[in-house]
Amino acid sequence: xxxxxxxxxxxxxxxxSSEVQMDLExxxxxxxxxxLLSKRYPDFxxxxxxxxxxxxxxxxxxxxxxxxDEVVIIPPVSGG
Amino acid sequence: xxxxxxxxxxxxxxxxxxAVADEGAGGTTVFIGTVRSMTKGKxxxxxEFESYIPMAKKEMQKIAEYITEKWGALHVSIHHRIGSLEVxxxxxxxxVATPHRKAAFEACxxxxxxxxxxxxxxxxxxxxxxxxWVAAHP
Numbered sequence: 534x535x536x537x538x539x540x541x542x543x544x545x546x547x548x549x550s551s552e553v554q555m556d557l558e559x560x561x562x563x564x565x566x567x568x569l570l571s572k573r574y575p576d577f578x579x580x581x582x583x584x585x586x587x588x589x590x591x592x593x594x595x596x597x598x599x600x601x602d603e604v605v606i607i608p609p610v611s612g613g
Numbered sequence: 614x615x616x617x618x619x620x621x622x623x624x625x626x627x628x629x630x631x632a633v634a635d636e637g638a639g640g641t642t643v644f645i646g647t648v649r650s651m652t653k654g655k656x657x658x659x660x661e662f663e664s665y666i667p668m669a670k671k672e673m674q675k676i677a678e679y680i681t682e683k684w685g686a687l688h689v690s691i692h693h694r695i696g697s698l699e700v701x702x703x704x705x706x707x708x709v710a711t712p713h714r715k716a717a718f719e720a721c722x723x724x725x726x727x728x729x730x731x732x733x734x735x736x737x738x739x740x741x742x743x744x745x746w747v748a749a750h751p
Contacts, residue, residue: 539665541663541664541665541733541735542663542735542737542746542749543735543746543749546746579750580749580750581748581749581750581751586665586668586733589665589667589668589671590668590671591731605665605668605733607665607733608735608746608749609748609749610729610730610731610732610733610734610735610748611729611734611735611736611746611747611748611749612662612664612669612693612704612705612728612729612732612733612734612735612736613646613693613704613705613725613728613729613734
């Protein structure tokens, strides 16, 4: 299945784009997506943390992705 | 009342204070974050803030709801600015009104501490000789 990833902050710099499409197997977990991301873009490994938000909420590593989920890469936040 | 705003224009503490005004309040705390001129000995020229706005608003709302429940806050106002800010400008204001003063201090501190951990807002520090995404690396 095809999933659209949206990136902010340093994640956008790492991807060199604010959006990328990734082809994942059906029901891929967030954990497997993170592994794939780190393999393709090793700079993600250097971050203090890496979280993914699905449809505007943080989700755990075992969350199973679905077609058309809005996946946003959340690098360490620094508001305030 | 919960008042959450993310704006590209300058913030004003009077807006937050009027949002939390209540005759039942015994105390109101206001936290105002400002852009500092130096970071680790380097001169900051400006900060650039960006946000995943719909989720940031939801996470700020969660903080305000938690405060309302835990500390009995009467009203909570959280305003965050995004875009390019110069030294001395205000990226965030949090105002909390509670029946008693101790709760107002505790709730306001919880709000800013949690905002910095959970709300999807990012800032880049721009120096004379480069730039860095704050807190991105260990």
